Amino acid sequence: MSSFAESPMESERQLPAGDQSLPPSIQVSVAVVDADQSVRNRLAMQIGQGATAFASIEELSRRLTGTTPVVVVLGPSCSGAAELAVAERLMGAHPELGAILIADELSTAVLQQALRAGVRDVVSMPIETSQLTQAVQKVAVGLEVQPRRPQIAADPGADSNGPEETGELGRVITVFSTKGGAGKSVISTNLAAILAQRSERPVCLIDADLQFGDVAVMLKLTPQHTIVDAVNSIEKLDLALMDSLLVEHEPSGLKVLPAPLEPAFADQIGARDVVAIVEVLRRFCAVVVVDTPAYFNDVVLGLVEASDEVLLVAGMDIPNIKNVKIGLQTLRLLNTPMEKLKLILNRANSKVKLDVTEVERTLQVKADGLIPSDVVVPQAVNKGVPVALHAPKSGVTRAIETLADEIIPADGKKRKRK
Ligand SMILES: Nc1ncnc2c1ncn2[C@@H]1O[C@H](COP(=O)(O)OP(=O)(O)OP(=O)(O)O)[C@@H](O)[C@H]1O
Numbered sequence: 001m002s003s004f005a006e007s008p009m010e011s012e013r014q015l016p017a018g019d020q021s022l023p024p025s026i027q028v029s030v031a032v033v034d035a036d037q038s039v040r041n042r043l044a045m046q047i048g049q050g051a052t053a054f055a056s057i058e059e060l061s062r063r064l065t066g067t068t069p070v071v072v073v074l075g076p077s078c079s080g081a082a083e084l085a086v087a088e089r090l091m092g093a094h095p096e097l098g099a100i101l102i103a104d105e106l107s108t109a110v111l112q113q114a115l116r117a118g119v120r121d122v123v124s125m126p127i128e129t130s131q132l133t134q135a136v137q138k139v140a141v142g143l144e145v146q147p148r149r150p151q152i153a154a155d156p157g158a159d160s161n162g163p164e165e166t167g168e169l170g171r172v173i174t175v176f177s178t179k180g181g182a183g184k185s186v187i188s189t190n191l192a193a194i195l196a197q198r199s200e201r202p203v204c205l206i207d208a209d210l211q212f213g214d215v216a217v218m219l220k221l222t223p224q225h226t227i228v229d230a231v232n233s234i235e236k237l238d239l240a241l242m243d244s245l246l247v248e249h250e251p252s253g254l255k256v257l258p259a260p261l262e263p264a265f266a267d268q269i270g271a272r273d274v275v276a277i278v279e280v281l282r283r284f285c286a287v288v289v290v291d292t293p294a295y296f297n298d299v300v301l302g303l304v305e306a307s308d309e310v311l312l313v314a315g316m317d318i319p320n321i322k323n324v325k326i327g328l329q330t331l332r333l334l335n336t337p338m339e340k341l342k343l344i345l346n347r348a349n350s351k352v353k354l355d356v357t358e359v360e361r362t363l364q365v366k367a368d369g370l371i372p373s374d375v376v377v378p379q380a381v382n383k384g385v386p387v388a389l390h391a392p393k394s395g396v397t398r399a400i401e402t403l404a405d406e407i408i409p410a411d412g413k414k415r416k417r418k
């Protein structure tokens, strides 16, 4: 059985049923479309066995038989509005198709147009073979499971391809510290990864350390999109578009909105943008965790206000405690409800002659979480794996799990929001 009608021009093949990277039941063909012969042949070669090259969407449409799901890889020549309109019409007529677009340059305009046309994913050239195969497989699996999925609709209410909105707003947790290197990113990535494993609904981590965010590095992610894309689309940011900008940390299922790739982009992002993004995310996520920079700026203040909880992280040394004390005073001056704040003492077992009770007395706040110091943390960070997965039985993992218990208990039942 083949999904393409006979043609003397092109050979036709199918992903072999026994392809190691797909479940054995999946029978999906791959079509590569680009006006440039060398581009389409190169992409088809990258995908390997199973990919058939076509010079135009019209040529592909003449060869479709409608019998098997087809992943359509649209090359850079298809990224214009006219070509995307043709692709949209074809996908409208053939629900067994699922497309990805390989664009020369990933502008917000191209991204939006493509997603609106029903394209499932947009990636930019040059594309590595592993990245391309992964994108194709993701669509292939979706087609197999739900072969008749409609495309992304402009109206979020009518959108069954995007994430589900349950009406219950997710909990927003900002992880902050007034001292660099206190452990914000370690705590936020691990807390979010643990929650993602426990939650039925999605859990998202936003990297709001806009200049030097390293969440993507800590989780070994190669983001196609960042918070900059979300900000550039802020006026049209519906659930489907938002979801398509997130990169998944596959081992935990956590969804991540990474920081800009260039520190210079940080200037383009304001508090209103970040809060608007949080508000969209909490419509379909059970929890939104936010990592922040080590200083107050308007984005941090906006996030503190929009959050249900703020985890204030302090390391166990005098400069940390001094800075956290100033941070607490600032938050009090800003009328931040103190019940929102949770003090987390990191490296709390360090043999540095600072004792927890002494720190609590100085800060006049009781610690809500104590995280020990352990060499497994830098080991995990350097491997790009959350400690919770690298050393699940370590004291650090247990301590962060205890923080997670307050939000989603380990038995998987989500605690009721206050
Ligand atoms: N509990 C711990 N035990 C051992 N090492 C730790 C612990 N927590 C954090 N570290 C180490 O400290 C370093 C800094 O941690 P992290 O990046 O989470 O801090 P941060 O507050 O996000 O820093 P920045 O302000 O630069 O964003 C990490 O590379 C990690 O290896």
Ligand SMILES: [Mg+2]
Pocket: 184, 185, 186, 209, 214, 291, 292
């Ligand atoms: Mg950090």
